[in-house]
Amino acid sequence: MCGITGWISYRRDLTGQQASLDAMTETMSCRGPDAQGSWVTPRAALGHRRLAVIDLPGGAQPMEARTDDGTVAMVYSGEAYNYRELREELRRRGHRFETDSDTEVVLRGYLQWGEELAGKLNGMYAFAIWDPRTEKLVMIRDRMGIKPFYFYETDDGVLFGSEPKAILANPLATAEVGPDGLREIFSFAKTPGVAVWEGMRELKPGHVAVLDRSGLREHAYWQLEVSEHTDSQQETVAHVRELLEDIIARQLVADVPRCSLLSGGLDSSAMTALAAKQLGEQGETVRSFAVDFPDQAENFRAMDISPTQDTPFVHAVKEHVRCDHKDIILDGAALSDPAVRRAAVGARDVPVGLGDRDNSLYLLFKAVREQSTVALSGESADEVFGGYPWFHDERREAETFPWLVGASPMDSTGVLAEDVARRLELGSYLQDSYASAVALTPLKEGEQGLEKRMRQVSYLHLTRMVQSLLDRKDRMSMAVGLEVRVPFCDHRLVQYVFNTPWSLKTFDGREKSILREATRDLLPESVVQRKKSGYPGSFDPRYVAAIQSQASELLSSGHAALELCNAGVLREAVAADGATITAQQRGHLERALDLAVWFDQHSPVIKFN
Structure with a gap:
């Protein structure tokens, strides 16, 4: 896992731009703490x-492959x-390899298949290939968007990077945020391709973008498709188990220490149990590792999305599969440390406002x-198998994103100043x-009623909500140099389950019926029966x-970020009784504090027209 960046220019001579390339590359030192490399030619500079x-x-990278017509990098x-x-297929076709890395396989795969390479890969990846033979840059992102990729068109080429901060380090890029960028920040509905910053775009999942002297073109090489599901319930469960066995086996391959992120829920427990079974052989x-908090049993409040504490279930899995487990205990002082907030906001490049959930994830990964160095995560199983509570109640019928219906803790739009809210609409x-x-x-064809609606709801989660969660996972983990793999994002599993009828996905009257049945034999009964x-x-x-104290200090500071905030709403949240403060009020405090850090780090120029 790494951080990549680059600059393509058809009119400038980039051999004199090493300092700018180094500045771009250095912004991602946390993504790649082991080594740094650069490759510079007149038209292309890669970091x-x-x-x-x-x-x-x-x-080591950038990696080169010499051909009769030039060096591809x-x-x-x-x-x-x-x-x-x-690699074996390429060897049969005459390719010779100098390393055992997957990087060289991808590069030589491009030499063999060109852009068609994208459809042959199984994994999580974002990469750029400069081909001097045609003076083109080929940019490819994995099917589900697990790994990030951003680009910024210039007057004669493009800048690109794993994160916006790499692009913003180049003097050609400006840290401006327009109305749609602000709308993305506050909507929690992540639009594919939108990157918040003016002039910057995100390469969409499952897409290839090609830049040459005639311009930049982008197209999809993969997307969710409908097909007839003919497997019986028993066959479906068996196939999901077979897929999971293969996926876990592939994702356990590494030359460094591996682990599992265990929450005690069905997803992470099934993943951990499968890993334990395979490693045990x-x-x-x-x-395995889990996050916990001091006195959580006494302070815990059940919510719709979190009805039970994790720890009892985590420990049940630990005993059942006999993993080498450790709880990471994070207290209020650690979570509220302003340095941790700065690290979390800096990792994400935008002020998301999830506060302690972002801070604790950062500290857990650290x-x-x-x-x-490598961890497996249960991320995205709820999107794939239909695990969230709003998949199963009236919220799924709402004419909006189901996760935003009602008093959602993800909605902190109330913190916006009235004039800002009015202008953003x-x-x-x-x-x-x-x-x-x-x-x-x-x-x-002919799909109607509940089956049609649940296909739509599943699609919304697999193309919108999962993008926010995968981006969060990537940024927080890579901020500390940890590679997190997501087995439930394997496109074969995603495509298969997407076409499984909703009636079959809930055959036992519960959420994630197929996953539960496919892994029941590996898990303690308490986890099998646990709700999401x-x-x-x-x-x-x-x-x-x-955070109330920190927000109070912010209010009295005259900080530039307060121009976006409703001071009255913030004062009410600051004055609220800590024992009865609402999730929305906490969200207002978190959002304002994140905004202040974001302004400090990026000095964004806010434009409303």
Whole structure:
């Protein structure tokens, strides 16, 4: 796993721009703490930061491949889980390899298949290849958008990077945010391709973008499609289990220490149990980590998305599968440390406002990184199998994104100043965004009623909500140099389950019926019967008191970020009783504090027209 960046220019001579390339590359030192590399020619400058995971001595980048017509170069981030099969196929076609890395397989795959390489890869990846033979840059992102990729068109080429901060480090890019950028920040409906910053775009999942002297073109090489599901319930369960066995086996491949992120929910427990089974056959024990908070049992408040505490279920899995487990305990003082907030906001490049949930994830990953370099995560299983509570109640019928219906803790728009809220018209923006997303849903001919609606709801989650969660996971983990792999995002599993009828996905009257049945034999009964419970938040009263104090100081500081905020709403949240403060009030405090950090870090120029 790595950080990549680059600059293509058809009129400038980039051989004199090493300092700018180094500045872009250095912004991602956390993504690649093991090595730095650059490659500069008149038309192309590529930068790379490496986190060594496979073939530690042999996978240095940027990587070159010499041909009779010129040297093709690549910067690559991610993992190709089928690289061994591809390497054998390429060897049969006459290619010779100098390393054991998946990077070289991808580069030589391009020499063999060109842009068609994208459809042959199984994994999480974002990479750019400069081909001097045609003076073109080929940019490719994995099917589900697990790894990030941003680009910024210039007057004679493009800048690109794993994160916006790499692009913003170039003097040609400006840190401006317009109305749609602000709408994206406050809507929690992540529009594919939108990157918040003016002039910047995100390469869409499953897309290829090609730049040459005639301009930049982007097209999809993969997207969710409808097909007839003919497997019986028993066959469906068996096939999901078979897929999961194969996926976990592929994603356990690494030349560095691995572990599992265990929450005690069905998703992470099934993943951990499968990993334990496979590693056990090799004489190894799976290592696992969970997050917890002091006095959580006394302070915990059940919510719709988090009805139960994690710890009892985590420990049940630990005993059942006999993993080498460690709880990472995070107290209010650690979570409210302004330095941690700065690190979390800096990692994400935008002020998302999830507060303690972002801070704790950052600290959890930081602690895990001290003992492991690769971690497996249960992320996206709820989107794939239909695990969220709003999949199963009246919220699924709402003409908007279901996760935003009602008093959602993700909605902190109330913190906006009234004039800002009026100018942004977030309600209209969300409706337009929802309508556009639903219109793209692939449907079977004649599909009606509940099956049609649930296909739409699944599509919204797999193309919108999952993008926010995968981006969060990537940024927080890579901020500490930890590679997190997401088995439930394997496109084969996603495509298969997407076409499984809703009636079959809920055959036992519950959420995630297929996953539960496919892994029941590996899990303690308490976990098999546990309801969905989201990533935990802290209920430590010291944390609430700390952010109220910090927000009070912010209000009296005259900070530039307050121009976007409703001071009255913030004062009410600051004055609220810590024992009865609402989730929305906490969200207002978190959003304002994140905005202040974001302004400090990026000095964004806010434009409303």
